[in-house]
Amino acid sequence: MTATITANLPVFVVIAPLFVAFVLPTFARRMRLVESLVVAIEAIGLVGAGYLASIVLMQKGIPIIYSLGGWSAPWGIELEVGSLGAFFLLVVAAVSLPVALFARGNLTEEVGGKERVTRFYVLYLLLNGALAGMAVTNDLFNIFVLVEVATLSCCGLVSARNHPRAAEAAFTYLILATLGSALVLGGIGFLYIITGHLNMGFASQELGRIWQDYPHVVWMAASFMLVGFGVKSALFPLHVWLPDAHSTAPSPASAILSGLAVKGYLICLLKVLYIVFGHTLMQEFAMHRILVLLGMIAIIAGSLFALAQDELKRRLAFSTVAQVGYIILGLGLVNMKGLTGTLFYLASHAVIKSSLFLAAGAIIAATGKHRISELAGIGRKMPVTMAVFTVGSLGLVGIPLFSGFIGKWYLLLGSLDAGHILAAAVIIIGSVLCAAYLFPIIRVAYFEPVPEENWQDPGMPQKIALILLAVGVVILGVAPGPFLELASRAAIELLVIK
Amino acid sequence: MLDLILALLSGAVGGLIIAMMPRASSRLRNTIALIFSVTGMAFSWRVAQLVFAGESIRIAGEIGGLSWSLEPDPLGAVFGLIASTLWLFATIYSFGYMANEKKQRTYYTFLLMSFSVTLGVAFSGNLVALYLFYELLTFATYPLVIHERSLEAMKAGAKYIIYSLSGAGAILIAIVVTYGWAGNLDFAGGPILASGGIRPGLSLLLALFVGGFGVKAAIMPLHRWLPAAMVAPTPVSALLHAVAVVYSGVYGILRVVYSVFGHELMGQLGLSYVLPWVAAFTILVGVTIATQQDVLKRRLAYHTISQLSYILLGAFTLQPWGLAGAMLHMISYSTLKITLFFGAGIIAKQTGETKVSKMGGVGWQLPKTMAAFGIASLGMIGMLPLNTFWSKYYLMKGSVAGGRWPLALVLIGSGVINAFCFIPTVVAAFTGERGKPTAERGAEVSLMLAPTVLLAGIALLIGLWPGLVWPGVQAVVNWFF
Numbered sequence: 001m002t003a004t005i006t007a008n009l010p011v012f013v014v015i016a017p018l019f020v021a022f023v024l025p026t027f028a029r030r031m032r033l034v035e036s037l038v039v040a041i042e043a044i045g046l047v048g049a050g051y052l053a054s055i056v057l058m059q060k061g062i063p064i065i066y067s068l069g070g071w072s073a074p075w076g077i078e079l080e081v082g083s084l085g086a087f088f089l090l091v092v093a094a095v096s097l098p099v100a101l102f103a104r105g106n107l108t109e110e111v112g113g114k115e116r117v118t119r120f121y122v123l124y125l126l127l128n129g130a131l132a133g134m135a136v137t138n139d140l141f142n143i144f145v146l147v148e149v150a151t152l153s154c155c156g157l158v159s160a161r162n163h164p165r166a167a168e169a170a171f172t173y174l175i176l177a178t179l180g181s182a183l184v185l186g187g188i189g190f191l192y193i194i195t196g197h198l199n200m201g202f203a204s205q206e207l208g209r210i211w212q213d214y215p216h217v218v219w220m221a222a223s224f225m226l227v228g229f230g231v232k233s234a235l236f237p238l239h240v241w242l243p244d245a246h247s248t249a250p251s252p253a254s255a256i257l258s259g260l261a262v263k264g265y266l267i268c269l270l271k272v273l274y275i276v277f278g279h280t281l282m283q284e285f286a287m288h289r290i291l292v293l294l295g296m297i298a299i300i301a302g303s304l305f306a307l308a309q310d311e312l313k314r315r316l317a318f319s320t321v322a323q324v325g326y327i328i329l330g331l332g333l334v335n336m337k338g339l340t341g342t343l344f345y346l347a348s349h350a351v352i353k354s355s356l357f358l359a360a361g362a363i364i365a366a367t368g369k370h371r372i373s374e375l376a377g378i379g380r381k382m383p384v385t386m387a388v389f390t391v392g393s394l395g396l397v398g399i400p401l402f403s404g405f406i407g408k409w410y411l412l413l414g415s416l417d418a419g420h421i422l423a424a425a426v427i428i429i430g431s432v433l434c435a436a437y438l439f440p441i442i443r444v445a446y447f448e449p450v451p452e453e454n455w456q457d458p459g460m461p462q463k464i465a466l467i468l469l470a471v472g473v474v475i476l477g478v479a480p481g482p483f484l485e486l487a488s489r490a491a492i493e494l495l496v497i498k
Numbered sequence: 499m500l501d502l503i504l505a506l507l508s509g510a511v512g513g514l515i516i517a518m519m520p521r522a523s524s525r526l527r528n529t530i531a532l533i534f535s536v537t538g539m540a541f542s543w544r545v546a547q548l549v550f551a552g553e554s555i556r557i558a559g560e561i562g563g564l565s566w567s568l569e570p571d572p573l574g575a576v577f578g579l580i581a582s583t584l585w586l587f588a589t590i591y592s593f594g595y596m597a598n599e600k601k602q603r604t605y606y607t608f609l610l611m612s613f614s615v616t617l618g619v620a621f622s623g624n625l626v627a628l629y630l631f632y633e634l635l636t637f638a639t640y641p642l643v644i645h646e647r648s649l650e651a652m653k654a655g656a657k658y659i660i661y662s663l664s665g666a667g668a669i670l671i672a673i674v675v676t677y678g679w680a681g682n683l684d685f686a687g688g689p690i691l692a693s694g695g696i697r698p699g700l701s702l703l704l705a706l707f708v709g710g711f712g713v714k715a716a717i718m719p720l721h722r723w724l725p726a727a728m729v730a731p732t733p734v735s736a737l738l739h740a741v742a743v744v745y746s747g748v749y750g751i752l753r754v755v756y757s758v759f760g761h762e763l764m765g766q767l768g769l770s771y772v773l774p775w776v777a778a779f780t781i782l783v784g785v786t787i788a789t790q791q792d793v794l795k796r797r798l799a800y801h802t803i804s805q806l807s808y809i810l811l812g813a814f815t816l817q818p819w820g821l822a823g824a825m826l827h828m829i830s831y832s833t834l835k836i837t838l839f840f841g842a843g844i845i846a847k848q849t850g851e852t853k854v855s856k857m858g859g860v861g862w863q864l865p866k867t868m869a870a871f872g873i874a875s876l877g878m879i880g881m882l883p884l885n886t887f888w889s890k891y892y893l894m895k896g897s898v899a900g901g902r903w904p905l906a907l908v909l910i911g912s913g914v915i916n917a918f919c920f921i922p923t924v925v926a927a928f929t930g931e932r933g934k935p936t937a938e939r940g941a942e943v944s945l946m947l948a949p950t951v952l953l954a955g956i957a958l959l960i961g962l963w964p965g966l967v968w969p970g971v972q973a974v975v976n977w978f979f
Contacts, residue, residue, distance in 0.1 A: 394637075397663075399633055399634070399637070400561075400626075400629065400630040400633060400634075401561075401630065406561070406562040406564070408670075409562075409564065409670075409674070412670065412671065412674040413674055413677070413678065416671075416674055416675055416678050417678065424671050424674070425671065428667035428668070428670060428671055429667070431667060432660065432663045432664050432667055435659065435660070435663050436660060439659060440656075443644075443652070443655070446641075447641065447644055447647060447652075448647070477561070478561060479561070480561070480562040481562075484562045484563065
């Protein structure tokens with residue numbers, strides 16, 4: 001029995017949320033059941049992901065391979081839970097559980113109506129399944145399918161609020177993201193034409209042999225992939241859709257979009273670049289330089305834009321643009337420390353940004369105020385929420401003992417190993433700018449006169465969700481052990497291939 | 499080891515207890531603050547005693563592949579002694595000064611928290627721990643800087659945070675580079691980079707370190723946050739902006755010079771010929787600007803900037819005498835400067851005067867305060883019965899021993915300018931209309947006056963009997979040379 005479960009776990013963690021998503025509408029009238037079902041499936045997902053991660057850790061790098069339908073590659077589709085897959089699965093599960101817990105609160109008011117709540121959850125689980133799929137897939141076409149599922153469900157989540165602005169943001173997102181999907185599909189097509197494989201491992205081997213015959217096709221494929229995933233992961237200057245989309249979505253959706261969805265596309269990009277192209281080919285085509293450069297620009301520009309925002313959620317959204325810069329920069333470092341750093345930073349940002357967005361959501365729900373300048377004294381009225389926000393901010397700035405610091409430390413080590421002094425300087429400048437746009441919020445919240453209104457912390461499930469995420473930020477900062485282990489293993493594996 | 503843990507925790511625990519009691523009477527709160535300051539001090543003294551006795555105390559751990567350690571050596575022990583002793587004085591002074599102020603809970607919470615963090619800086623055993631506490635110190639002291647909550651205070655706070663974080667960023671890069679080169683960040687095994695010898699980029703690394711720590715040590719032109727931060731309540735200005743925070747920067751530079759590079763490697767770097775002159779520049783320009791300030795606290799702030807560079811100058815001479823002078827100045831200057839600040843606070847509180855030009859005759863109203871203030875002013879020149887005479891003496895000796903006698907001239911010149919800085923104020927305070935010393939009566943004034951006079955007395959005592967602190971200084975010098 002246990003053997004069967006273990007053997008099928010890689011596909012189960014992907015299929016389970018998708019399956020529940022399709023069943024969910026039948027229970028639409030029974031809200032409590034729907035909510036419990038979602039939380040339950042997320043909890044099961046977390047247990048599954050944790051179990052897979054522990055197996056991968058114990059096997060010391062030997063991945064768990066699952067052939068769909070019993071057809072082995074290159075004929076069938078292959079799922080591979082290696083260090084990278086287990087790592088991202090764990091991140092997805094660990095973040096989406098608290099977010100689902102938080103959503104139990106005032107989602108009905110936020111999305112406007114009970115029937116819309118179920119719709120929200122369906123999309124939420126679809127996105128979840130797609131992200132889990134991205135973690136474990138080892139097939140190029142699967143990546144495209146999952147990217148499409150994720151994109152469409154993201155689009156639905158953005159428009160979940162019954163508001164013209166939400167519809168507009170969702171439409172912009174739809175247009176740009178579809179463009180991105182088309183580019184990704186084009187890139188996959190090019191690779192398929194010259195290699196004849198969709199399985200990443202086989203495609204990579206073939207590509208290593210023949211790339212010199214088709215340098216232009218490889219160029220095209222690489223640039224299509226970069227731009228396609230760049231649009232989806234809001235790589236500056238392709239981020240234009242993100243601030244509107246992430247700030248108008250309901251708060252749990254913003255948390256999952258900023259925290260996880262963007263990361264899913266980055267993981268896809270990472271897989272394509274490091275597994276299919278391989279780091280030697282990447283360097284041959286100067287991709288690493290482009291990535292570092294784009295990352296640096298994104299860090300600075302995103303932070304400066306964030307500084308200029310007065311609306312809380314918009315500031316957080318622009319901050320995501322800057323933080324994506326760190327991850328892109330790390331992808332371009334092509335050394336073990338840099339990659340470890342980038343993966344850890346990805347996990348750290350996923351936890352931090354979702355905690356920040358959820359805290360912001362709780363504040364907005366309680367006060368009805370969207371602007372930072374109107375939040376005077378909120379820290380005294382909503383101590384738990386603001387404490388979580390503070391922990392998240394400290395983490396994002398990269399203060400030691402919080403998760404961001406370890407990510408930044410490895411990114412700095414990596415950029416100096418790669419000889420990019422400028423990149424190291426930009427990482428630091430980004431941290432200072434991050435402090436400059438986050439600390440004023442904390443200052444306003446704690447050190448300005450306390451208002452008369454009766455604002456309160458949200459209810460118990462939300463509080464638990466917030467505290468879970470804050471504890472996650474601290475644990476990742478103080479005892480990152482297994483996470484860091486998985487990240488560094490993944491980095492080694494990615495660099496060993498070819 | 500237990501002593502070290504208790505010394506570090508007492509401030510934080512006290513701060514948390516105060517934070518948990520929003521409705522406590524100010525009497526109860528003061529008692530708690532006093533108890534935990536005394537405990538913190540007692541255990542830091544105990545730690546220092548053990549360190550000077552040659553015992554090694556070490557707590558170490560690892561976070562994500564980064565090992566940290568707390569392992570006080572003589573330098574850390576001396577800093578810990580200075581900070582913890584003066585903290586007690588400042589806490590008692592605060593009881594008087596803050597008696598009628600608002601937001602006392604926040605004030606005492608963060609005052610005690612910063613105590614722990616400062617001791618953490620002092621007792622850190624490697625660069626990771628030092629960086630951690632150095633960074634935390636910024637946040638722990640921020641609420642104290644903006645205590646007034648006025649627009650000016652908020653601006654000063656923002657400046658403080660941005661300056662400090664930028665400095666910390668430079669330090670972080672420097673630490674990463676050091677780690678990449680040496681693979682080790684512990685202070686205990688001799689200078690970290692010494693074994694690697696000269697390599698390209700070493701001067702740049704030194705510049706990053708000194709620039710980073712130099713923000714809190716207020717080396718010109720990185721000093722701008724310090725005068726702005728004077729909006730804080732006087733005990734905070736006295737303790738943090740004359741001692742704890744700025745000393746953490748100075749301490750960082752001392753660490754970089756003697757524990758990261760080592761004096762031998764430093765001597766081979768071209769930059770080590772420039773750094774003493776940067777310090778000399780700050781000494782002269784700082785004190786000159788100070789004489790031009792009319793607001794007493796601003797004058798004190800620029801004067802601090804100048805005096806901190808005395809210590810740096812001593813460190814940059816790379817001579818045993820110079821280091822001895824630096825350590826002596828660290829001890830001596832802090833006692834005097836806190837006396838001056840405390841005096842300024844009493845004047846401001848009791849007479850409402852903050853400007854030097856309007857302080858004519860205050861000496862008659864506040865004779866004891868101004869007497870202490872006068873003693874400290876004399877000390878700033880480096881007059882004999884006071885402790886700074888000795889530190890200046892050794893600083894000059896170190897400069898000359900290093901073959902850089904013009905630096906000794908800078909110190910003499912600065913002493914002369916120092917005379918113009920505070921002596922006229924003291925003289926003016928005792929001329930003019932004779933009033934009655936009514937302003938020095940009452941429990942609150944006594945609470946402020948007692949630490950002030952006591953510190954002036956300690957300064958005199960050390961001046962007359964420098965052997966009192968000499969063993970500590972000697973231990974530091976022997977440790978590094």
